[in-house]
């Protein structure tokens with residue numbers, strides 16, 4: 047069996063006295079869809095930040111695809127294949143969907159603009175953009191200014207932007223937050239249909255949605271891993287019900 051694509055060994059992230067992430071050991075096999083769940087303040091976002099390079103671990107090691115990335119800055123991790131969803135606030139609303147994709151592909155730099163707009167894309171770039179838009183079910187919306195997209199479509203665009211660089215691991219931070227039921231099922235379909243060459247790790251507050259998408263679940267509580275199990279078992283786990291739902295669930 048090949049080495050897991052992501053391995054965390056005793057990772058601690060401390061903010062002064064608070065250990066937001068408190069000795070996490072995690073191994074995510076290649077191609078797996080993994081949910082990180084847990085109640086507010088459990089440490090999920092901090093863990094994501096440590097994996098993506100947005101906060102440095104206080105101690106412990108992070109290994110990705112055979113590389114020790116513990117001390118690498120975010121852009122180096124991105125070059126190795128880690129992609130995190132952009133938040134809507136990072137979109138350029140007056141530009142077309144396609145142009146936002148070009149910026150994401152080229153490192154999102156305004157310097158790449160010329161006075162006359164974006165330079166033409168080459169065929170490899172065009173193909174990457176088309177594939178990412180199709181995977182996020184936005185293939186028909188390439189020419190629309192972002193500000194004319196619905197909120198749900200903007201969330202889809204976040205996924206498309208994170209796919210355009212052909213990552214090997216996608217970190218999705220609450221991909222369905224704020225969406226209507228039909229938009230949520232669209233996002234679930236998009237994630238389920240992603241190529242298995244992409245490992246997916248997601249944080250999601252909607253437990254039903256998360257459990258419907260993933261193969262395996264890590265439940266955090268107070269910075270630590272409380273339980274790791276398959277979705278079917280996690281639903282019935284009394285410890286998870288107690289901390290995550292706040293009260294025992296009566297089936």
Ligand SMILES: Nc1ncnc2c1ncn2[C@@H]1O[C@H](COP(=O)(O)OP(=O)(O)OP(=O)(O)O)[C@@H](O)[C@H]1O
Nearest residue numbers: 061064065066084085086087088089090091092093
């Ligand atoms: N930059 C920071 N400085 C100080 N404390 C922080 C910082 N970031 C997070 N924390 C604290 O670390 C703990 C874990 O927060 P984190 O946001 O990782 O939890 P979470 O599981 O993502 O919560 P939520 O589900 O509410 O987003 C919380 O007590 C939070 O207040």
